[in-house]
Amino acid sequence: xxxxxxxxxxxxxxxxxxxxxxxxxxxxxxxxxxxxxxxxxxxxxxxxxxxxxxxxxxxxxxxxxxxxxxxxxxxxxxxxxxxxxxxxxxxxxxxxxxxxxxxxxxxxxxxxxxxxxxxxxxxxxxxxxxxxxxxxxxxxxxxxxxxxxxxxxxxxxxxxxxxxxxxxxxxxxxxxxxxxxxxxxxxxxxxxxxxxxxxxxxxxxxxxxxxxxxxxxxxxxxxxxxxxxxxxxxxxxxxxxxxxxxxxxxxxxxxxxxxxxxxxxxxxxxxxxxxxxxxxxxxxxxxxxxxxxxxxxxxxxxxxxxxxxxxxxxxxxxxxxxxxxxxxxxxxxxxxxxxxxxxxxxxxxxxxxxxxxxxxxxxxxxxxxxxxxxxxxxxxxxxxxxxxxxxxxxxxxxxxxxxxxxxxxxxxxxxxxxxxxxxxxxxxxxxxxxxxxxxxxxxxx
Ligand code: AMP
Ligand code: GLY
Numbered sequence: 001x002x003x004x005x006x007x008x009x010x011x012x013x014x015x016x017x018x019x020x021x022x023x024x025x026x027x028x029x030x031x032x033x034x035x036x037x038x039x040x041x042x043x044x045x046x047x048x049x050x051x052x053x054x055x056x057x058x059x060x061x062x063x064x065x066x067x068x069x070x071x072x073x074x075x076x077x078x079x080x081x082x083x084x085x086x087x088x089x090x091x092x093x094x095x096x097x098x099x100x101x102x103x104x105x106x107x108x109x110x111x112x113x114x115x116x117x118x119x120x121x122x123x124x125x126x127x128x129x130x131x132x133x134x135x136x137x138x139x140x141x142x143x144x145x146x147x148x149x150x151x152x153x154x155x156x157x158x159x160x161x162x163x164x165x166x167x168x169x170x171x172x173x174x175x176x177x178x179x180x181x182x183x184x185x186x187x188x189x190x191x192x193x194x195x196x197x198x199x200x201x202x203x204x205x206x207x208x209x210x211x212x213x214x215x216x217x218x219x220x221x222x223x224x225x226x227x228x229x230x231x232x233x234x235x236x237x238x239x240x241x242x243x244x245x246x247x248x249x250x251x252x253x254x255x256x257x258x259x260x261x262x263x264x265x266x267x268x269x270x271x272x273x274x275x276x277x278x279x280x281x282x283x284x285x286x287x288x289x290x291x292x293x294x295x296x297x298x299x300x301x302x303x304x305x306x307x308x309x310x311x312x313x314x315x316x317x318x319x320x321x322x323x324x325x326x327x328x329x330x331x332x333x334x335x336x337x338x339x340x341x342x343x344x345x346x347x348x349x350x351x352x353x354x355x356x357x358x359x360x361x362x363x364x365x366x367x368x369x370x371x372x373x374x375x376x377x378x379x380x381x382x383x384x385x386x387x388x389x390x391x392x393x394x395x396x397x398x399x400x401x402x403x404x405x406x407x408x409x410x411x412x413x414x415x416x417x418x419x420x421x422x423x424x425x426x427x428x429x430x431x432x433x434x435x436x437x438x439x440x441x442x443x444x445x
Pocket of ligand 2: 213227228286289290291292293
């Protein structure tokens with residue numbers, strides 16, 4: 001089979017690696033791919049948002065199956081265009097992707113189908129939005145741009161001044177373009193966050209291992225929101241009782257609701273949940289694998305990823321194995337100094353302490369140690385010089401160091417041991433990934 005994977009981050013590195021394990025696979029193309037993906041796939045420099053070029057490529061190379069993972073191409077309708085050309089796809093239609101593409105749509109959807117979420121109001125006028133915030137006079141309050149905003153469209157305002165600044169920047173200064181013309185203002189919820197990814201084939205849903213993302217840039221959950229600075233899986237707050245509640249009161253109504261809306265969901269649906277004192281509430285849906293949740297959860301998948309993806313498209317997800325290994329997984333994100341604000345790209349990455357001195361050997365090792373550590377490339381490029389390869393930083397989140405082990409404590413220890421052996425200028429990572437989860441594990445014992 002010829003497989004096309006759209007995207008070029010750590011998430012796609014994890015997906016491509018897993019797909020390459022299927023014996024039916026002859027060739028993988030990654031658009032655009034990255035320095036780490038090159039080991040498994042032919043990388044083609046087409047942006048993940050250039051959906052017409054992606055479709056042309058898929059048709060001309062006669063790919064058998066396409067996997068579309070980033071939010072933008074899905075929201076733009078990349079999966080529909082591919083299906084129109086007769087190409088089987090893993091990824092939801094444009095209509096189904098609206099659960100991520102518009103906060104206002106997803107909030108109205110949850111209200112309509114009785115799915116528990118934060119109370120909210122929506123506004124298209126800055127003055128009315130500000131009047132509402134003033135009349136509520138309850139802080140913190142949560143202000144969300146309706147459309148996609150690179151993970152930066154949610155502001156938790158601690159007072160009227162911050163709320164006003166957020167509304168002004170989104171609605172008047174158009175910091176996120178058309179995405180901020182409408183805003184959702186919602187009540188602030190508190191409690192541990194849980195991510196659950198699930199495969200859906202339109203009618204059936206098969207949840208994956210739960211996980212816990214760490215979205216804030218700094219230790220102790222301080223500072224700006226990021227795309228995610230690290231993940232542990234499974235999430236100890238996701239007890240059997242919580243799992244049952246989520247399946248019955250959130251997952252099933254979501255899938256059934258999407259069928260009623262004539263937007264059946266095929267692909268991976270992301271449930272961003274918060275365990276509040278009033279029960280589990282949905283913070284957000286995403287129409288795709290989380291990043292870095294995928295890098296953390298997929299190495300724990302015992303079943304074949306490509307077979308599951310094909311079953312998803314063919315509407316028979318209830319007939320395939322979706323099994324996960326026992327044990328735990330931890331991902332530590334190594335980022336460029338300055339992220340999530342301004343940062344410099346292009347620094348050489350030194351992997352020698354982890355994988356040996358020869359870049360060739362590093363590449364051959366597939367960025368994997370014998371001890372169960374894999375380094376997924378999120379924002380890197382590779383420069384081939386004579387017979388060697390040089391890896392350089394090319395993004396805010398640069399590398400995802402993922403370790404699996406029998407226990408969470410071991411997985412965390414191994415991931416940090418490996419992360420400390422990697423060097424590039426101004427790099428940083430959070431030092432407390434998994435600390436909250438460990439605290440909860442100890443409390444449960
Ligand atoms: P979202 O893009 O909707 O997932 O929001 C990003 C992050 O902001 C979430 O992962 C939460 O940490 C936080 N957040 C979003 N909505 C709320 C809320 N209603 N109450 C508290 N925190 C929130
Ligand atoms: N890690 C959060 C996300 O992928 O949206």
